[in-house]
Amino acid sequence: MKAFPLLSLLSALLAGIFCPSIQADDKEITLYTQRHYGFDEELHRKFTEETGIKVNVVKAGADELIARLQEEGENTSADLFMTADGAGLDRAAKAGLLEAMPDFAELKNVPEELKDVDKKWVAITKRARVLAYSKDRVKAEELSTYEDLADPKWKGRLSIRSSTNAYNQSLMTTLIAANGKEEALEWATAVRKNMARPPQGSDRDQIRAVAAGLADVALVNTYYVGLLENSEEEKDRKAAAAIKLFFPNQSNRGTHVNISGAGVVKGTDKKEEVTRFLSFLLSDEVQAMYPVNTFEYPVVSSVDWSDRQKEWGSFKADAVPLSSMGDLTAEAVRLFNQAGWE
Amino acid sequence: MNSAEITEGSADYPFRFRLSPPGRWGLFVGAVSLCVALPLFAVLLFLLQPGPEWAHLQSTVLIKYLGNTLLLLVSVLAVSFLMGVPAAWLVSTVEFPGRRFFSWALVLPLAIPTYVAAFVYFEGPEAAIPLLVKVRTQWGVDAFLACEAIIRYGLLILLLSSVLFPYLFLGARSAFLQQGRDVLEASRCLGSSPRRTFFRIALPLARPGIVAGGALVGMEVINEYGAVHFFGVPTLTEGIFRTWFGMNDKASALRLAAIVMIAVLVFLAAEKALRGRAHFTTENTCSHPPARRRLRGAKQWAAFVICLLPFVLGFLYPVIRLLTWAVSQVEAGSPVFPSVPAILRGTAVATTTAIVVTGFAALFAYAVRLRQSRSREMLARIATLGYAIPGAVVAVGVMAFFGFVDRSEVPGLPVLGGTLFAISFAYFVRFFAIPNQLSHAGLDRIGRGVEEASRVLGHGPLQTFLRVNLPLLRGPLFAAAILLFVDLLKELPLTMILRPANFETLSTSAFSLAKEGRMHACSVPSLLIVLIGGIGLFLMNRRMDSDIRP
Numbered sequence: 001m002k003a004f005p006l007l008s009l010l011s012a013l014l015a016g017i018f019c020p021s022i023q024a025d026d027k028e029i030t031l032y033t034q035r036h037y038g039f040d041e042e043l044h045r046k047f048t049e050e051t052g053i054k055v056n057v058v059k060a061g062a063d064e065l066i067a068r069l070q071e072e073g074e075n076t077s078a079d080l081f082m083t084a085d086g087a088g089l090d091r092a093a094k095a096g097l098l099e100a101m102p103d104f105a106e107l108k109n110v111p112e113e114l115k116d117v118d119k120k121w122v123a124i125t126k127r128a129r130v131l132a133y134s135k136d137r138v139k140a141e142e143l144s145t146y147e148d149l150a151d152p153k154w155k156g157r158l159s160i161r162s163s164t165n166a167y168n169q170s171l172m173t174t175l176i177a178a179n180g181k182e183e184a185l186e187w188a189t190a191v192r193k194n195m196a197r198p199p200q201g202s203d204r205d206q207i208r209a210v211a212a213g214l215a216d217v218a219l220v221n222t223y224y225v226g227l228l229e230n231s232e233e234e235k236d237r238k239a240a241a242a243i244k245l246f247f248p249n250q251s252n253r254g255t256h257v258n259i260s261g262a263g264v265v266k267g268t269d270k271k272e273e274v275t276r277f278l279s280f281l282l283s284d285e286v287q288a289m290y291p292v293n294t295f296e297y298p299v300v301s302s303v304d305w306s307d308r309q310k311e312w313g314s315f316k317a318d319a320v321p322l323s324s325m326g327d328l329t330a331e332a333v334r335l336f337n338q339a340g341w342e
Numbered sequence: 343m344n345s346a347e348i349t350e351g352s353a354d355y356p357f358r359f360r361l362s363p364p365g366r367w368g369l370f371v372g373a374v375s376l377c378v379a380l381p382l383f384a385v386l387l388f389l390l391q392p393g394p395e396w397a398h399l400q401s402t403v404l405i406k407y408l409g410n411t412l413l414l415l416v417s418v419l420a421v422s423f424l425m426g427v428p429a430a431w432l433v434s435t436v437e438f439p440g441r442r443f444f445s446w447a448l449v450l451p452l453a454i455p456t457y458v459a460a461f462v463y464f465e466g467p468e469a470a471i472p473l474l475v476k477v478r479t480q481w482g483v484d485a486f487l488a489c490e491a492i493i494r495y496g497l498l499i500l501l502l503s504s505v506l507f508p509y510l511f512l513g514a515r516s517a518f519l520q521q522g523r524d525v526l527e528a529s530r531c532l533g534s535s536p537r538r539t540f541f542r543i544a545l546p547l548a549r550p551g552i553v554a555g556g557a558l559v560g561m562e563v564i565n566e567y568g569a570v571h572f573f574g575v576p577t578l579t580e581g582i583f584r585t586w587f588g589m590n591d592k593a594s595a596l597r598l599a600a601i602v603m604i605a606v607l608v609f610l611a612a613e614k615a616l617r618g619r620a621h622f623t624t625e626n627t628c629s630h631p632p633a634r635r636r637l638r639g640a641k642q643w644a645a646f647v648i649c650l651l652p653f654v655l656g657f658l659y660p661v662i663r664l665l666t667w668a669v670s671q672v673e674a675g676s677p678v679f680p681s682v683p684a685i686l687r688g689t690a691v692a693t694t695t696a697i698v699v700t701g702f703a704a705l706f707a708y709a710v711r712l713r714q715s716r717s718r719e720m721l722a723r724i725a726t727l728g729y730a731i732p733g734a735v736v737a738v739g740v741m742a743f744f745g746f747v748d749r750s751e752v753p754g755l756p757v758l759g760g761t762l763f764a765i766s767f768a769y770f771v772r773f774f775a776i777p778n779q780l781s782h783a784g785l786d787r788i789g790r791g792v793e794e795a796s797r798v799l800g801h802g803p804l805q806t807f808l809r810v811n812l813p814l815l816r817g818p819l820f821a822a823a824i825l826l827f828v829d830l831l832k833e834l835p836l837t838m839i840l841r842p843a844n845f846e847t848l849s850t851s852a853f854s855l856a857k858e859g860r861m862h863a864c865s866v867p868s869l870l871i872v873l874i875g876g877i878g879l880f881l882m883n884r885r886m887d888s889d890i891r892p
Binding site: 030036037056057058059060061063064067068071072073074075076077091155156162164169196197198199200201202204208209212213214231232233329330333334337338340342 | 395398399402403406464467468471472474475478483486487490491494571572573574576580583584586587588589590591670671674738741742744745748749757759760838839841842843844845850854857858860861862863
């Protein structure tokens, strides 16, 4: 360890690290995103090719990003905030971190219920939280609603992930909205008791558990089934083949539909570029790409679903306003804690 | 540093008044400690002001978090003790087939991050499903649930121990090697059996090394986030995230962090108190390492198995599984390779940070030693506490700190939040303890003789450091830089929260793939972590070996 090679290595490293960030490029936007799908990177490349605008990405959990936006305040480098869950978007808007979007043509194609009244955010894709049940051990007639999962007949038969997960928290807010706090707590307590194992793993792992015979019913987002069916691992494709999807609560308020969406970060000086990015994501072309790549539903109603989504069938969606989700998240976590749902 | 503090001890070190410029070194020590202490004090402040959800936490989940944390702590410590200490004793005192190999290979599990081990061992609960289904049909749901819990907790404890035991192994091994032949031979000559010698002499004498290793294992367990989440065993660390982000209650979350920190402090203080005034060093530094007795017959194979088992569990098995996954990825024609420039940048940051922080630590340890005052010793101790705070808490503390700096708009200062500087600073706060402790130990071994000679011959303190101490410290500093580098390579929560745009490390890309349940896809970045870390550890180990036995 002579001093000279060490010093030259050090300075080379330092130069390599800091130089690229020094040359500022006007044609770029910075995205704080919770979305963690490989397909998003393809989209960003496509956008850069078409417009010459580079997309810088910071990936983390929605709430970590919110905390970061709050600390960075006016000095943040973020121009756009994206989540994989409506509640996170709503919390960012209510924390005053987002500003109203300028009008652009594609925004008008998004139905009113999928954007904020103050235009602080807009949905980019939709996903439904549904039941994945074993083809062999469960008949579709046995399933009905989310509420029914609390029935003792499911003891030791359910597989659901941790309540730390945003999808479960958002579902819980709709149960609070529909049935009130007390019933929601009873529901969570009973469902936790019915689980075949304590919550663990991702939505994919819940489907795998049903396929392997550990549980009979799992609660998952629709697109995970599509992703498993097209997985590079044979085990996953087999797991997807062993289950069927059921859209709960069709007889009453409808299935819980969550969104993945975006909002413009307050004080950005890249409004024009950000608007171009949003109109790109909401263009018919890109909207039609989501159903076949990430298996999410498009938000523009003129865009067709993928064949696989059509086979899952059309369904009635819960009409509870997305803006109520952010308010109820903390309450949802509190109830999960009380229910002992890890 | 005011001169009133420096009254004692001028007899044994007469030059410090005349030669060290008062203040400059003290300022340096103070500044470094302050940097590390800032997030720490922020956390402790919250002990006094409970957040709105505290009562709710206390009545619902707190006991569960505490229980799980304690259970993991105690059982992982016990299991890794059994894995690490006997093996360390064997490789340092007896001769058996494979001894040379194991004496370095048993360090390799350190290259495997706990969350990567968790991905691999998660196949266990999956493989157990048919068995569990059988239990359910035969003995009913309750027996099934009990079995499920036993398998899950058991595997989690096993996997954490298998990748963390090398800390104990390293601590115990260097202690055993330094004990020297004389005491052990004296014990044998006086008629003690080898077993009695081990339990009555070697083990008690090795206590500082074992405790230091155990403390590292304990802190890793307490700060563990990925594996426990994966196995559905919520501990205090997960509670911190959940309370902060899910319930939006920063104060209660930091109170949980303060509990973690205080637990660590109590643990460390208790050990110090128990040790009392006892000294564990052998005065005679020329003492030879113990001569190795050759084991024969069944005994040598028993020794072989005792060393082989932890190696297989902690390294060989995970690596083989990862390799099979990677191969199946390539065969399927869709290997997921992490983005190369981003990874290079991440690795470059880890390298630079490791070198710079180690340099700082060496200078810091030297500055503390330069003038032995109680306040400097206190500051030195504070500077090691970053390791006791969960990475996520350090991250948020650093984020808040730079947010404040950026808002106050100091003229000429660029925005620092969200930059590489911010994340490197956070690494510094979190990991300063590692190189700091190794530098201290290294300086202690050098002794003051050469240093004083240099000063008498007219060199200033800085020149003495650069021309005398630094060259002599090469070994320990090299080891420190490598250990730090491996830790940075594996680091997850802090990196996730603070990383600048387009900044990806091998660990973040492996973890986000695994979180999506794409186990085979995450094998490539995981293997790269193990490979790079493994090479580093191999080099470090060779160096340490040649240091101990020239």
